[in-house]
Amino acid sequence: AQTVTQSQPEMSVQEAETVTLSCTYDTSESDYYLFWYKQPPSRQMILVIRQEAYKQQNATENRFSVNFQKAAKSFSLKISDSQLGDAAMYFCAYRSGSGTYKYIFGTGTRLKVLA
Amino acid sequence: NAGVTQTPKFRVLKTGQSMTLLCAQDMNHEYMYWYRQDPGMGLRLIHYSVGEGTTAKGEVPDGYNVSRLKKQNFLLGLESAAPSQTSVYFCASSYSINIYEQYFGPGTRLTVT
Numbered sequence: 226a227q228t229v230t231q232s233q234p235e236m237s238v239q240e241a242e243t244v245t246l247s248c249t250y251d252t253s254e255s256d257y258y259l260f261w262y263k264q265p266p267s268r269q270m271i272l273v274i275r276q277e278a279y280k281q282q283n284a285t286e287n288r289f290s291v292n293f294q295k296a297a298k299s300f301s302l303k304i305s306d307s308q309l310g311d312a313a314m315y316f317c318a319y320r321s322g323s324g325t326y327k328y329i330f331g332t333g334t335r336l337k338v339l340a
Numbered sequence: 341n342a343g344v345t346q347t348p349k350f351r352v353l354k355t356g357q358s359m360t361l362l363c364a365q366d367m368n369h370e371y372m373y374w375y376r377q378d379p380g381m382g383l384r385l386i387h388y389s390v391g392e393g394t395t396a397k398g399e400v401p402d403g404y405n406v407s408r409l410k411k412q413n414f415l416l417g418l419e420s421a422a423p424s425q426t427s428v429y430f431c432a433s434s435y436s437i438n439i440y441e442q443y444f445g446p447g448t449r450l451t452v453t
Contacts, residue, residue: 272441
């Protein structure tokens with residue numbers, strides 16, 4: 226069975242600085258998708274970024290980028306130029322590319338942004 | 341276009357009471373999901389549906405039932421609520437096997453006393 230692990234329950238970053246959130250996963254599949262979701266205090270889950278396992282190039286969305294290491298089964302999120310609005314829970318998620326339609330979420334990392 | 345909506349947003353139940361949570365999406369998505377979110381445990385899948393009239397069990401299905409009679413609606417039922425079901429419940433939907441992002445509702449905070 227697939228698992229997703231976020232080993233950092235909480236992280237802090239100074240405003241305008243860069244922070245990296247870690248995520249590792251375990252799977253025997255070769256085709257899968259990885260996601261980072263943001264959950265601000267409003268509770269609304271918001272997709273931050275997506276990575277297809279078959280793509281070697283790391284995904285980037287404005288200030289958000291990932292470091293996808295397929296062999297190491299690592300999928301970290303880098304937030305550059307951190308802003309106060311980035312403060313939230315961040316969840317890493319895995320979805321198989323075939324078969325089941327289920328997503329597996331990590332336990333989350335709470336990011337605090339210090340002014 | 342409201343996206344994914346959930347009704348109600350908050351609810352307090354007494355042990356043994358029943359209730360139904362309603363999830364509605366207006367994006368014509370095929371797949372719908374119910375999760376529960378508990379502190380330190382992330383989101384855990386309760387049940388999901390891959391199309392109208394279909395349902396399947398997720399990771400933590402016990403104590404819950406679901407129905408997908410219409411494509412746009414996915415109902416989550418608690419027949420006899422227990423304090424262990426105190427949680428925040430999220431509904432999500434996604435379009436098809438070729439579009440993998442899930443779109444989430446705003447959540448329902450349920451307290452069972």
